[in-house]
Amino acid sequence: MATIKDVAKLAKVAPSTVSRVIANNPRISDRTKERVREAMKSLGYHPNFIARSLANQSTQAIGIVLPSSADKAFQNPFFPEVIRGISKAAHQKQYALYMSTGETEEEIYDGVVHMVEGKRVDGIVLLYSSVNDKLTLFLRKKEFPFVIVGKPFKDVNEITHVDNDNYRASKEVTEHLIEIGHEQIAFIGGDLNLVVTIDRLLGYEKAVRNAGLPYKDEYIVHEEFLKEGGQEAVKELFGLSEPPTALVVADDLMAVGVLKMLFKMGIRVPEDVSVVSFNNIMMAELSQPPLTTVDINIFQLGCESARSIIQTIEYPMEPARRIIIPHKVVKRQSCKARDTAELKEA
Amino acid sequence: MATIKDVAKLAKVAPSTVSRVIANNPRISDRTKERVREAMKSLGYHPNFIARSLANQSTQAIGIVLPSSADKAFQNPFFPEVIRGISKAAHQKQYALYMSTGETEEEIYDGVVHMVEGKRVDGIVLLYSSVNDKLTLFLRKKEFPFVIVGKPFKDVNEITHVDNDNYRASKEVTEHLIEIGHEQIAFIGGDLNLVVTIDRLLGYEKAVRNAGLPYKDEYIVHEEFLKEGGQEAVKELFGLSEPPTALVVADDLMAVGVLKMLFKMGIRVPEDVSVVSFNNIMMAELSQPPLTTVDINIFQLGCESARSIIQTIEYPMEPARRIIIPHKVVKRQSCKARDTAELKEA
DNA sequence: TTGTAGGCGTTATCAA
DNA sequence: TTGATAACGCCTACAA
Numbered sequence: 127m128a129t130i131k132d133v134a135k136l137a138k139v140a141p142s143t144v145s146r147v148i149a150n151n152p153r154i155s156d157r158t159k160e161r162v163r164e165a166m167k168s169l170g171y172h173p174n175f176i177a178r179s180l181a182n183q184s185t186q187a188i189g190i191v192l193p194s195s196a197d198k199a200f201q202n203p204f205f206p207e208v209i210r211g212i213s214k215a216a217h218q219k220q221y222a223l224y225m226s227t228g229e230t231e232e233e234i235y236d237g238v239v240h241m242v243e244g245k246r247v248d249g250i251v252l253l254y255s256s257v258n259d260k261l262t263l264f265l266r267k268k269e270f271p272f273v274i275v276g277k278p279f280k281d282v283n284e285i286t287h288v289d290n291d292n293y294r295a296s297k298e299v300t301e302h303l304i305e306i307g308h309e310q311i312a313f314i315g316g317d318l319n320l321v322v323t324i325d326r327l328l329g330y331e332k333a334v335r336n337a338g339l340p341y342k343d344e345y346i347v348h349e350e351f352l353k354e355g356g357q358e359a360v361k362e363l364f365g366l367s368e369p370p371t372a373l374v375v376a377d378d379l380m381a382v383g384v385l386k387m388l389f390k391m392g393i394r395v396p397e398d399v400s401v402v403s404f405n406n407i408m409m410a411e412l413s414q415p416p417l418t419t420v421d422i423n424i425f426q427l428g429c430e431s432a433r434s435i436i437q438t439i440e441y442p443m444e445p446a447r448r449i450i451i452p453h454k455v456v457k458r459q460s461c462k463a464r465d466t467a468e469l470k471e472a
Numbered sequence: 473m474a475t476i477k478d479v480a481k482l483a484k485v486a487p488s489t490v491s492r493v494i495a496n497n498p499r500i501s502d503r504t505k506e507r508v509r510e511a512m513k514s515l516g517y518h519p520n521f522i523a524r525s526l527a528n529q530s531t532q533a534i535g536i537v538l539p540s541s542a543d544k545a546f547q548n549p550f551f552p553e554v555i556r557g558i559s560k561a562a563h564q565k566q567y568a569l570y571m572s573t574g575e576t577e578e579e580i581y582d583g584v585v586h587m588v589e590g591k592r593v594d595g596i597v598l599l600y601s602s603v604n605d606k607l608t609l610f611l612r613k614k615e616f617p618f619v620i621v622g623k624p625f626k627d628v629n630e631i632t633h634v635d636n637d638n639y640r641a642s643k644e645v646t647e648h649l650i651e652i653g654h655e656q657i658a659f660i661g662g663d664l665n666l667v668v669t670i671d672r673l674l675g676y677e678k679a680v681r682n683a684g685l686p687y688k689d690e691y692i693v694h695e696e697f698l699k700e701g702g703q704e705a706v707k708e709l710f711g712l713s714e715p716p717t718a719l720v721v722a723d724d725l726m727a728v729g730v731l732k733m734l735f736k737m738g739i740r741v742p743e744d745v746s747v748v749s750f751n752n753i754m755m756a757e758l759s760q761p762p763l764t765t766v767d768i769n770i771f772q773l774g775c776e777s778a779r780s781i782i783q784t785i786e787y788p789m790e791p792a793r794r795i796i797i798p799h800k801v802v803k804r805q806s807c808k809a810r811d812t813a814e815l816k817e818a
Numbered sequence: 819t820t821g822t823a824g825g826c827g828t829t830a831t832c833a834a
Numbered sequence: 835t836t837g838a839t840a841a842c843g844c845c846t847a848c849a850a
Contacts, residue, residue, distance in 0.1 A: 129843055140821045145845055153819060172589030176531065177843030179522045180826050187570070187592075200559075201754070206552040213546075213573040217583075222592070223571045224533070227559040237563075244521030246533075246568070382758060408547070412728060414760045475827055486837045491829060499835060523827030526842045821850075826843105834837080 128169040137165035148173055179245075187224045188216060188435055189247035191238055191261065193254040193320075194231035202379050203407040204424055208253055208275060211428020219436050221248075235260055242270050249435040255279060255287070255321040271442065273434045275427055277321045286438055288431040288449045290422045292322055292404075295453045296329025296374065299402040299420055302455065303372040304337045307464030308400060312345040312370035314359040314384065316377055323348070326376045326404065345370060349380065360387040371464055375403040378410040381417055385460075389414075396462035406456055415459035422453045474515040483511035494519055525591075533570045534562060534781055535593035537584055537607065539600040539666075540577035548725050549753040550770055554599055554621060557774020565782050567594075581606055588616050595781040601625060601633070601667040617788065619780045621773055623667045632784055634777040634795045636768045638668055638750075641799045642675025642720065645748040645766055648801065649718040650683045653810035654746060658691040658716035660705040660730065662723055669694070672722045672750065691716060695726065706733040717810055721749040724756045727763055731806075735760075742808035752802055762804035769797045 130148075134141040139158060146154050147162040154162075165171075179185045190212065192205060200206070209223075216223055224247050226237035238261055241247050248271065252261065255276035262285070265272045274287040303311050313330045315323045327346070334341050344366055347359040359380070363370055375381040381403035388395055395401055395415055403410065406421035430449050438444065476494075480487040485508060492500050493508040500508075511517075525531045536558065538551060546552070555569075562569055570593050572583035584607055587593050594617065598607065601622035608631070611618045620633040649657050659676045661669045673692070680687050690712055693705040705726070709716055721727040727749035734741055741747055741761055749756065752767035776795050784790065 130845095131843080141844080142822080142846075143820060146820085149845085155819060158819080172585070174526075174843050175586070175590030175592050176522060176525045177826090178845080180520075180526050180828090181843080181845045183826075185522065200552050200556040203549065203552075206546050206549075210546040213571065214575075217573050217575075217579070222583075222587075223573070225559065225569045225571070227563050227569070229563075233563075237568075239518070240521070241568075243518030246521050386758075409755060409758060412732075412755060412759060476829095477827080487827090488829080488838075489836060491827095492836085495829085501835060504835080520827050523842090524829075526826090526844090527828040527830080529842075819850105822848085824845105824847090826845085828842085830841080831839085832837100833839100834835100 128171040129174070130171075132169055133162065133165045133171050136169060137162045183245070185246060185248050186220060187222045187247045188212075188432065188439075189224045189226065189238070189241045189250040191234065191250060191252050191254075192225075192227065193256070194228070194234050202377070203409065204377075204379075204405055205253060207407070207424040208428035208431070211425040211430075212251060212432040213428070214425075215429040215432035216436070219432075221432070221436060231260075235264070239264065242268060249273075249439045251275060251431050251435050256317075256319045257321065257324075271435060271438045273431050273438065275431045277325060279321050282448070284446050286434050286446045286448070288427055288434060288451065290427070290451050290453045292325035292422075293329040293332070295404070295420045295422070295455075296326040297333045298329075299404075299418075299455055300330045300333035300374055301337070302418075303374070303400060303402060303461065304333060304339070306400070306461065308372035309339055309464075310345070310368060310370040311339070311372045311374060312347065312363050314363075314373060314375045314380060315346070315348045316380065318348050323376055326374075330374050360384050360391070364391060364393065370399065372400040372461075373402070375401060378403045378405045378407045378417060378419055381419070381460075382409055382413050385413055385415075385417075396460050400461040400464075402455075402461060410456075411458070413460075417460045418458045419456055420453050421456050423451045426451050474517040475520070476517075478515055479508065479511045479517050482515060483508045529591070531592060531594050532566060533568045533593045534558075534778065534785075535570045535572065535584070535587045535596040537580065537596060537598050537600075538571075538573065539602070540574070540580050548723070549755065550723075550725075550751055551599060553753070553770040554774035554777070557771040557776075558597060558778040559774070560771075561775040561778035562782070565778075567778070567782060577606075581610070585610065588614060595619075595785045597621060597777050597781050602663075602665045603667065603670075617781060617784045619777050619784065621777045623671060625667050628794070630792050632780055632792045632794070634773055634780060634797065636773070636797050636799045638671035638768075639675040639678070641750070641766045641768070641801075642672040643679045644675075645750075645764075645801055646676045646679035646720055647683075648764075649720070649746060649748060649807065650679060650685070652746070652807065654718035655685055655810075656691070656714060656716040657685070657718045657720060658693065658709050660709075660719060660721045660726060661692070661694045662726065664694050669722055672720075676720050706730050706737070710737060710739065716745065718746040718807075719748070721747060724749045724751045724753045724763060724765055727765070727806075728755055728759050731759055731761075731763075742806050746807040746810070748801075748807060756802075757804070759806075761806050763806045764804045765802055767800045767802050769799065772797050 130141045130144045133144045147159050228234035228237050250272040252274045255274050257279045277289045278285040349359045402418045404420045406419045410417040410419045476487045476490045480490045493505050574580035574583050596618040598620045601620045603625045623635045624631040695705045748764045750766045752765045756763040756765045
């Protein structure tokens with residue numbers, strides 16, 4: 127394998143000159159550049175990235191961290207889609223992606239420590255934000271460049287992050303349900319340790335209280351962000367003496383589970399109960415009925431997070447930024463107006 | 473940031489000794505090991521992976537290559553799922569994943585060349601196999617360790633790969649359709665440059681010919697492996713004077729598109745037309761009606777490919793292997809027996 | 819404009 | 835059992 131020295135020899139220059147040619151240093155004469163480049167071609171020379179990284183202290187790679195249940199997480203199309211966005215933006219800036227994975231929280235923590243201490247990446251994108259996250263603490267202490275996709279649990283102004291306004295989005299969809307006549311609205315959320323769950327719950331609560339509707343604890347259920355999660359939740363809710371007529375589900379995949387369970391129980395959507403959810407993954411359009419959901423622009427979330435981390439890698443002194451990606455409620459067939467007359471009858 | 477030298481100084485040994493302690497070299501006395509380890513702890517030392525890579529000529533990372541339309545490919549749950557498998561197996565062996573991406577075929581080719589020449593990875597997993605693939609050629613010429621998920625277009629015995637028996641699987645599902653009385657069976661395939669498409673087409677053809685049914689060119693349609701792809705195909709087929717009564721669709725995502733289009737056109741599944749497809753992604757279960765499909769064990773495909781590449785990295789001289797992951801037809805509600813009497817009537 | 823030399827943090831070889 | 839020393843391949847003062 128040809129090295130810089132071989133090229134130097136062939137072009138009859140010093141290795142440093144070759145190095146400068148690679149960096150396209152303007153102080154090298156065009157004639158020399160020409161000669162060196164020819165030598166590189168004829169030897170099939172390619173710079174060794176590892177060696178370069180070592181000398182430069184930079185790897186041109188960014189690390190991606192999935193939530194601790196990464197195993198399962200990947201089943202939620204949210205993650206592939208953010209990664210697709212990250213991938214796109216990273217590529218534009220010539221950065222590569224590096225993923226370390228693990229099953230338990232410990233494993234993934236160790237993986238990140240290795241990425242960071244081992245200097246395998248220049249920066250990190252966290253694809254989740256959870257309450258009292260050890261990783262966030264670690265990265266901050268190390269002063270290692272990172273951005274969060276989502277809202278940091280604390281120190282919101284000191285951590286660069288890319289997020290939706292989940293509070294607002296959740297408030298909006300809940301208001302939508304209220305506007306069309308629903309009064310018994312339940313919330314099915316994911317892991318309460320995830321900030322996104324909290325935000326969506328708060329938005330829901332705000333809308334409910336604003337409308338002067340009672341905020342009942344029995345109407346709040348939490349399950350994992352997975353299809354199976356939704357199913358448990360449904361059983362609980364519809365065992366209630368006064369079951370809800372509308373559901374705010376914090377994630378499309380869960381909503382799909384909810385739909386399935388509802389179907390099994392003979393509860394019709396949207397005739398008997400309306401459902402709204404979040405993310406607008408492909409399945410939301412595909413489900414039966416198609417889901418009214420909040421499009422949170424997952425892809426863009428990914429793009430912006432990559433741009434952000436690259437920015438903070440290249441200009442480390444800049445202050446932390448917050449980027450809010452716009453959302454949009456996509457209305458489909460999972461909601462139906464609740465006729466108050468009909469309600470009285472029941 | 474502490475280096476091996478700092479540790480050496482603190483422990484009052486030579487750097488080389490520290491290095492040996494890291495490698496847990498048995499020829500270092502326990503006393504010294506102890507001292508060195510304490511020094512490492514107290515300095516918060518972590519080995520620098522880049523430096524180690526340079527000295528070792530190994531990175532403990534494996535590169536993942538998505539098909540050239542990687543951008544879109546990621547939308548097909550197949551890829552996240554293989555990656556999940558790869559990820560799992562790679563983690564077990566302490567390998568990290570490295571992804572370079574690109575939109576065009578050129579970009580991705582260059583990306584791989586960089587990975588390889590720049591020595592950023594120890595081996596590569598190709599997540600597709602296409603006819604006359606430039607990358608395969610390149611990797612073989614470089615004698616760089618790689619495995620293909622899928623069947624190599626040529627030199628099948630010289631390239632380690634992990635695949636399903638797609639020919640057989642396709643033959644099986646087609647035979648299933650024939651057994652339940654279908655005679656007009658069409659095939660909707662993906663890109664004909666993909667070996668997997670070819671295999672599935674051949675299996676279909678074999679079954680059709682074995683049964684003595686006519687093999688009509690009009691019944692063979694090719695589209696991209698995407699939801700939209702399926703839709704075009706349907707229009708073509710059902711514009712025929714003798715439209716098919718059953719469809720073999722080469723990919724679940726396409727099948728979903730097919731279903732959607734069929735629905736729009738008022739053609740009922742499975743009453744008017746039966747549909748089978750491949751992969752058994754989550755959506756297949758979710759679609760309306762749920763799809764009869766071939767479960768190809770995507771996750772396992774990923775695991776095995778990772779194990780394989782690690783194997784060939786660590787034991788480079790071993791001969792090429794082929795690993796066939798078993799498949800299984802999962803029968804759901806998209807197929808219906810075709811009553812021959814009814815057929816006569818029509 | 820170009821060359822020399824030292825360093826980036828490890829590992830590996832050879833002595834001791 | 836341990837220590838010097840020379841790689842690994844590239845970058846960058848500093849000199850020329």
